[in-house]
Amino acid sequence: MPRPEKHVFVCTQSRPQGHPRGSCSQFNSSEVMDAFMLAFQDHDLWGKHKVSASGCVGPCFTGPSVLIYPESTMYLKVTPDDVREIVEKHLIGGEVVERLKAPDDIW
Ligand code: FES
Secondary structure, rough: OOOOEEEEEEOOOOOOOOOOOHHHHHOOOHHHHHHHHHHHHHHHOOOEEEEEEEEEOOHHHHOOEEEEEOEEEEEEOOOOOHHHHHHHHHHHOOOOEEEEEEOOOOO
């Protein structure tokens, strides 16, 4: 398997209802993960980049959180409708989607 140029981690962490930290799962992060899978398929990115579901990556109340390496870019409050823009601008175009980027005091 070739080493991916970029690796997208979609937080799909769940926690019990009422947990003080909340979780990305309560903000429908599985739908964001599905949207990434579809976008990877549509753009034939599987041999170049990788997307994985992950556990908690930090800022739980602003989820769903998406973290992209190797540049360590964190996106917050990502919806399925945002995924195509992240894929086309960031993964394909190499440009950060500023409107979704985590503020410096968070990441
Ligand atoms: S649960 Fe997703 S960042 Fe913590």
